[in-house]
Amino acid sequence: MTRYALTLEFDGSPFMGLQRQAHGPSVQQSVEDAVHAITGETAIMHAAGRTDAGVHALAMRAHVEIEKPFTPFRLMEAINAKLRPDPIAVIACEEVPDDWHARFSCIGRAYIYRIVNRRAPLTLERGKAWQVAKPLDAQAMHRAAQFLVGRHDFTTFRSAHCQAQSPLKTLDRLDVRREGEHVLIEAEARSFLHHQVRSMVGCLAMVGMGRWREEQVREALEARDRQALGLNAPPDGLYFVRAVYSGE
Amino acid sequence: MTRYALTLEFDGSPFMGLQRQAHGPSVQQSVEDAVHAITGETAIMHAAGRTDAGVHALAMRAHVEIEKPFTPFRLMEAINAKLRPDPIAVIACEEVPDDWHARFSCIGRAYIYRIVNRRAPLTLERGKAWQVAKPLDAQAMHRAAQFLVGRHDFTTFRSAHCQAQSPLKTLDRLDVRREGEHVLIEAEARSFLHHQVRSMVGCLAMVGMGRWREEQVREALEARDRQALGLNAPPDGLYFVRAVYSGE
Numbered sequence: 001m002t003r004y005a006l007t008l009e010f011d012g013s014p015f016m017g018l019q020r021q022a023h024g025p026s027v028q029q030s031v032e033d034a035v036h037a038i039t040g041e042t043a044i045m046h047a048a049g050r051t052d053a054g055v056h057a058l059a060m061r062a063h064v065e066i067e068k069p070f071t072p073f074r075l076m077e078a079i080n081a082k083l084r085p086d087p088i089a090v091i092a093c094e095e096v097p098d099d100w101h102a103r104f105s106c107i108g109r110a111y112i113y114r115i116v117n118r119r120a121p122l123t124l125e126r127g128k129a130w131q132v133a134k135p136l137d138a139q140a141m142h143r144a145a146q147f148l149v150g151r152h153d154f155t156t157f158r159s160a161h162c163q164a165q166s167p168l169k170t171l172d173r174l175d176v177r178r179e180g181e182h183v184l185i186e187a188e189a190r191s192f193l194h195h196q197v198r199s200m201v202g203c204l205a206m207v208g209m210g211r212w213r214e215e216q217v218r219e220a221l222e223a224r225d226r227q228a229l230g231l232n233a234p235p236d237g238l239y240f241v242r243a244v245y246s247g248e
Numbered sequence: 249m250t251r252y253a254l255t256l257e258f259d260g261s262p263f264m265g266l267q268r269q270a271h272g273p274s275v276q277q278s279v280e281d282a283v284h285a286i287t288g289e290t291a292i293m294h295a296a297g298r299t300d301a302g303v304h305a306l307a308m309r310a311h312v313e314i315e316k317p318f319t320p321f322r323l324m325e326a327i328n329a330k331l332r333p334d335p336i337a338v339i340a341c342e343e344v345p346d347d348w349h350a351r352f353s354c355i356g357r358a359y360i361y362r363i364v365n366r367r368a369p370l371t372l373e374r375g376k377a378w379q380v381a382k383p384l385d386a387q388a389m390h391r392a393a394q395f396l397v398g399r400h401d402f403t404t405f406r407s408a409h410c411q412a413q414s415p416l417k418t419l420d421r422l423d424v425r426r427e428g429e430h431v432l433i434e435a436e437a438r439s440f441l442h443h444q445v446r447s448m449v450g451c452l453a454m455v456g457m458g459r460w461r462e463e464q465v466r467e468a469l470e471a472r473d474r475q476a477l478g479l480n481a482p483p484d485g486l487y488f489v490r491a492v493y494s495g496e
Contacts, residue, residue, distance in 0.1 A: 011374070077367070119325070120337035120339045
């Protein structure tokens with residue numbers, strides 16, 4: 001058996017999420033089906049993150065173990081050929097040691113969230129960003145974001161379906177910046193709770209719209225209560241951008 | 249009657265083109281239908297460019313004349329509301345004098361063409377860029393592009409369906425640059441022939457792939473013969489980005 005690390009780019013729109021679901025298409029199922037079509041083997045795909053329905057990835061890391069011999073390049077080409085027409089692409093592939101695990105060896109994860117801040121509806125970016133009509137103060141959002149950086153109990157920013165044992169997480173970075181009509185939010189941590197990025201973005205948007213004072217983000221955090229959440233941002237604007245491994 | 253200039257953004261994928269067609273959806277029909285729904289009036293939309301099926305726009309300029317009184321802001325909002333779910337948005341609207349014509353007053357047009365230069369198929373950019381698997385030499389493409397800048401007979405780069413009276417056009421700018429895996433081509437002229445940008449991009453791609461010498465672009469131009477065309481690039485990567493009017 002050889003273990004291959006895959007770097008995946010995908011449009012999350014048609015999927016119920018990254019992880020295999022009983023009742024709908026998933027990124028995991030598409031990749032596993034492609035591997036099966038090529039090798040006849042039933043490989044399980046493990047990924048660095050378990051993104052939700054509608055969430056995208058520019059560079060998700062994952063791994064599969066395969067008996068049949070392949071060069072990484074030929075495996076990548078073969079999987080991509082079988083993945084058509086699903087909007088998933090293997091953009092890199094390499095052999096890794098048997099103890100390298102896409103999920104458990106991952107020591108850092110990064111997301112970017114894209115808001116289009118304008119009144120006009122989305123056209124080219126439909127499903128790929130969150131349209132917010134009310135003008136956003138990105139600088140106020142950035143200042144409010146700093147209340148969330150550090151080690152905290154993120155219960156307020158956690159979905160009811162979150163499976164993590166503890167709501168304690170260390171948020172390493174949460175930066176907000178404006179680029180024209182786009183407001184971009186970058187988040188980095190060792191790991192995130194379920195819905196954490198979207199929940200944080202929702203509260204920052206409340207600040208940006210002037211419906212919350214900046215300090216209300218800190219108050220929401222300290223409440224440790226899902227009811228204190230201002231708004232959960234839609235999945236459309238969320239992209240998994242980076243998984244970090246020691247030695248890379 | 250008041251004349252309004254509209255700035256349109258659209259995803260060209262579902263349309264047979266900007267101009268009204270007998271047998272399929274068009275950007276013109278969608279906008280005219282929206283105006284009719286709001287005003288009961290049968291307005292004709294005139295646009296700066298007549299983009300093909302699958303070609304996109306970031307800022308197409310157009311105009312309509314309407315009897316019913318509106319502020320430009322309210323007209324924009326009303327058209328956008330009626331355009332849903334078509335991927336067209338009015339991103340700016342203003343009153344203009346009766347002699348301002350979106351097409352005939354336009355003195356400059358700019359397009360950008362997006363190539364994704366990689367082996368992996370497109371996911372998030374599917375329908376929004378041209379995927380070229382073979383590595384492209386963007387610097388060679390840029391050098392070859394300079395043969396086309398200036399006043400020339402562009403017969404080689406003109407569709408058989410082109411309605412322009414003369415194949416003589418002055419190309420003001422044709423720049424090629426690489427940004428990561430993207431190769432971006434920017435074209436500016438007072439006006440273009442039908443398929444001119446896609447035809448020029450196709451020939452530059454031949455140079456980028458090493459299948460043509462740089463000078464073959466000049467030879468193709470001088471042939472003044474459609475048969476000398478190397479390749480017509482697909483519409484997916486083409487965006488109308490700017491229309492220029494005197495005094496703006």
